[in-house]
Amino acid sequence: MALALIPGIDITQGQVGGFSHGEIDSKHLFGDPVAAAERWIAQGARWLHVTDLDAMSNRGSNTALVGKVLHAARGRADVVLAGGIKDSASLQAAIATGARQVILDSAALADLDFVARALKEHAGRVAVGIVAHGSDLWAPDSVVDGADVLELLSQVDAFKCPAYLIDDVDSRGARKESGRETLVEACGIVRGAVIAAGGITRLEDLHALATLGLPALTGIVVDRALYTDAFTLAEAEAAIEPRFDPYIWAPPQA
DSSP states (O other): OOOEEEEEEEEETTEEOOEETTEEOSSOOOOOHHHHHHHHHHTTOSEEEEEEHHHHTTSOOOHHHHHHHHHHHTTTOEEEEESSOOSHHHHHHHHHTTOSEEEEOGGGGGOHHHHHHHHHHTTTTEEEEEEEETTEEOOTTSTTTTOBHHHHHHHHHTTTOOEEEEEEBOTTSOBOSSOOHHHHHHHHHOSSEEEEESOOOSHHHHHHHHTTOOTTEEEEEEOHHHHTTSSOHHHHHHHTSTTOOTTOOSOOOO
16 A cells, blocks of 8 residues: 655644644744645645644644634545544544544543544544654653553554554654654554654655555654755655655656
8 A cells, every 4th residue: 555645734822833842832833724734735635634732732722723624625635633632522522523534642542441432433533643752652641651552552453443643752752753663563563554653854754664664554744844845745755655766855757
């Protein structure tokens, strides 16, 4: 299966934002999330990964704005929605947006009975997010913080989870550009699809992921690098192509 490149739209304070050293970066914002969705769809994106960073960090929410992004994408691109989805109320609200798939926060893994019910009741619509620091789950302020990631994945996989979003971070919660051991191990034990997130700053990072040869890996989320013009969406697509030329970091010429 071909890898899907998924532009990320992380929303904080009503704008596209992101993380810096494990914290929401309020100093570097990248404008209107709806305009971002329109831009990536116009450039050919078939999937978008939309995250409410404020809801995820218990700093409020961007519910109305998320709805506008979903409306802009409807019928043009599928949306994976994340951020603050960790209990029945937040799950029902996320499902009601019409997103193609919603991702439970790592903190939701503190209640595996809830996770099992969510996966069963919303078959195919619910996925599980894993933020890993080495072999440990990174979920600050949650009782599940520090739990063994692979053990949790095995338990969730028994619930027939259809997909996982896996993000590798360091001890401060900052996304890692290398050290994808957890991703590789996870792809070896789960039966669902896996999407890799975080740590993509260069085209080489994309190419390295694409050449890992992981059958379970179906998508890669790219966020901040697209907004800082580190590379274009077309260049990113070229970097994950099997026929990619490592000496020419550009889309293939006609």
